[in-house]
Amino acid sequence: MPNIVGFLCNWCSYTGADLAGSNKLEVSPSISVTRVMCSSRINPSLVLNALLWGADGVLVAGCHPGDCHYKEGNYYTRRRFAQLKKVLESLNIDPERVELAWVSAAEGRRYAEVVNTFTEKIRQLGPNPLQKTQF
Ligand code: FES
Secondary structure, rough: OOOOOEEEEEOOOOHHHHHHHHOOOOOOEEEEEEEOOOOOHHOOHHHHHHHOOOOEEEEEEEOOOOOOOOOOHHHHHHHHHHHHHHHHHHHOHHHEEEEEEEOOOHHHHHHHHHHHHHHHHHHHOOOOHHOOOOO
């Protein structure tokens, strides 16, 4: 079972995850969730550190573009994420190990799909090779 770190925004994605649970949808237990107020609160260094500390994958989920409760937060997230993928490539870390998704509070089913699909993708990539590195 992969070890995935999830950062979910409080207003949309975390509520969507809650809805998935309330509706008893099947969500992979591979994900350990941290709730943040907005996806824009996720400094890319947190994602990088999660990978360096051995997470197999990192999922960041927030409100759909235009729906961020802090107006432009998820636009910043989207831009930072594009940069983060380039940084990961330059560090020889597979950028496919990180995922950005938009999940609203009403999308419990989408949340389940995002987590299950990402889990399967990470399973196919295999364990994070950095797990063998001791810091
Ligand atoms: S409040 Fe959800 S992404 Fe900003």
